[in-house]
Amino acid sequence: GAVVSQHPSRVICKSGTSVKIECRSLDFQATTMFWYRQFPKQSLMLMATSNEGSKATYEQGVEKDKFLINHASLTLSTLTVTSAHPEDSSFYICSARPPWESNQPQHFGDGTRLSIL
Amino acid sequence: AQKVTQAQTEISVVEKEDVTLDCVYETRDTTYYLFWYKQPPSGELVFLIRRNSFDEQNEISGRYSWNFQKSTSSFNFTITASQVVDSAVYFCALRRAGANNLFFGTGTRLTVIP
Numbered sequence A: 001g002a003v004v005s006q007h008p009s010r011v012i013c014k015s016g017t018s019v020k021i022e023c024r025s026l027d028f029q030a031t032t033m034f035w036y037r038q039f040p041k042q043s044l045m046l047m048a049t050s051n052e053g054s055k056a057t058y059e060q061g062v063e064k065d066k067f068l069i070n071h072a073s074l075t076l077s078t079l080t081v082t083s084a085h086p087e088d089s090s091f092y093i094c095s096a097r098p099p100w101e102s103n104q105p106q107h108f109g110d111g112t113r114l115s116i117l
Numbered sequence B: 001a002q003k004v005t006q007a008q009t010e011i012s013v014v015e016k017e018d019v020t021l022d023c024v025y026e027t028r029d030t031t032y033y034l035f036w037y038k039q040p041p042s043g044e045l046v047f048l049i050r051r052n053s054f055d056e057q058n059e060i061s062g063r064y065s066w067n068f069q070k071s072t073s074s075f076n077f078t079i080t081a082s083q084v085v086d087s088a089v090y091f092c093a094l095r096r097a098g099a100n101n102l103f104f105g106t107g108t109r110l111t112v113i114p
Helices: none
Strands: A004-007 A010-013 A019-025 A032-038 A044-051 A067-073 A076-081 A090-096 A112-116 B003-005 B010-014 B019-021 B024-026 B032-039 B046-052 B059-061 B064-069 B074-079 B088-096 B108-113
Touching (some): A004 A090, A010 A019, A019 A032, A019 A090, A019 A112, A032 A067, A032 A076, A044 A067, A044 A076, A076 A090, B003 B088, B010 B019, B019 B108, B024 B074, B046 B059, B046 B064, B046 B074, B074 B088
Parallel strands (some): A010 A112
Antiparallel strands (some): A019 A076, A032 A044, A032 A090, A090 A112, B003 B024, B032 B046, B032 B088, B059 B064, B064 B074, B088 B108
């Protein structure tokens, strides 16, 4: 079945560092991928929709310059948290859905737990 | 606008008890999809079930069962004979037809006590 791979699974870094998270669709091409953010003990909130070959669509309240999204190929979307600060510490998870599964659920990556010291 | 409400924030049950997790949704669309996901402590999201808005048949899968009631906009999830491994956060979600993103409820943290 379709698999979405996310890397890294965990990042611990100092404040001011930029962190890149990768989301790959392993056996299908995804023109659209989604980035969610989950604070501790809270729900998943959609941050942005990553579109292959064009600009990402950000949800209201999400800073475009803070969370850079690049979807340069049909199998890879990256989320870069620029100049990360402790308040950016969160669980980030991506998802995608194979084009042949229009009515099926999205496939999620295993998530990235980001901790900014 | 779409909204998914999971009123139960946390539930604790003793092993082998049955437990029902509630989910109420709001949408003006006539065609939509409802989902349940399980998020164990490790963090990944595990897909449990998808239900189309035009299919109100209840479903049973092993110890899991789902009750979809369009009249009350509810999609409740029951675990029978709960086990410790069922301990997790469970999310109900809605997706509009033709859209890709999911609207998640706030989740219900289930703790099964041995």
